[in-house]
Amino acid sequence: MPVRYLIVDDEEPGRTNLRLALADHPDWQLVAECDSAAGARTALADSDIDVVFLDIRMPGESGLVLARELARLQAPPLIVFVTAFSVHAVDAFEVHALDYLLKPVDDARLAQAVERAAALLARRQREAYGAALRDYTDPDADRLPQHLHVRSVGRIDRVAVADILWIESAGNYVELHLAGRTVLHRITLNRLEALLDPAAFLRVHRGAIVRRGEIATLASSGDGSWRLTLRGGAVVPVSERYLAPLKAALHAG
Template sequence: MTIHALIVDDEEPGRANLRYALQDHPGWSIVAECASVATARAAMDANAVDVIFLDIQMPRETGLALARELSTQTAPPLVIFVTAFNAHAIEAFDLHALDYLLKPFDDRRLALSLERATAMLKQRQQAGYAQAMGQYVKAEDEAKKEQPAYWQQISVRSVGRIECIQLADVLWIEAAGNYMQLHMGQRQVLHRVALSQLEKHLDPASFLRVHRSAIVRCDQLSQLEVLGDGVYQLVLANQDKVPVSERYVAEVRRRMHDGLRPA
């Protein structure tokens, strides 16, 4: 299997670094190197491209402009975003299960990105990828507004694929180290993102933090149990049991009381 790659970076040293690094990975072929989004479009018209190494910060048009266009395609090339260190950018990529390389990147990180891209291409997962990239672009556009919209779905990476999960299907979310676990009734899904990263994108009218390790969907609040002095537990509508910190008890009771009021 030969993977055709396109390098898009306005700085020649950045293009050269990737070119030399990819030489150590058989099966990867560079079809073109571009210094702008405009030349990248022309290169994609002239060549079959599987993976794009895309610099974010470029003059005239940024890499985000090209990502926006690609996200509208049914089966776009996969994008590995290349960026200098930026905390917001890294958090955005992680939240949307997109791959990235930080300048200067190391061989281990590059190898991991190539492995992930290869697995997704083998399983023909470009459609799910397009949806995830579309969410990323939309979130970036919303972030520039004074009142960004709350998320309706998130993208989760598993081996060789990206799955888009509707937040309306998530009953509660549990912190699990550097991961969070999405509870959806009979199904649980792990996502390698900290709970605090996702929390700021959740609609507070729909989701409520009840513990440092748990966020619940408000329409799932069913019963609050007192287990001991300052020890509380929520029983959700589906009978899942979730710990509640004392600091959140008053708000939990208020939400439950409001939820019981007649419309």
């Protein structure tokens, strides 16, 4: 069955460019184009929509107002947010595993968004997606996140920040170490650190962040390097630049 999609953008060139780019994906069927959130509500009420390409900044009601309404549905359509925000302002999308396109839309990035959306629909993940969308559109969403929504191929898993014991860098990903399992999440360690409560987490190495309550013992290896042992037994390297705050945390604990 084709993927039925809706384009919502107040600027006609934006709608046209996106429609022409999506024409390269024959399994995707355009249902309607709208220039406002009000028009989108009508289209959504009249038709079964799988995916909404939603501009965030629109006069009158923003795209986020419509997204917040759709988030109340148990199984909302998937939303691909279209935004002119800089890359530094899209951390929230990545934390909640929501897809987005930066203007001007890149064809390769659009193809990636199409593939991700199709995979979620094939795995019937609209309810899991709905939970991620509700967390993102929560009126208190600007506060530090309480959950991370981790996207793998065709799936979204919800991880409570309170369950994270320590975090390890893996290039453009991080490994979230939980009790008994490790989860790979697509966000850099530096960007994730900015979203964590410093009262709960401490950077101890350029490649590692630990939960303060998990800190057990600190030891020198004799060659000038240091290692930290956590209560669960994990051993984490410690950089010289983070040694002083770590010692202070140990003393306070």
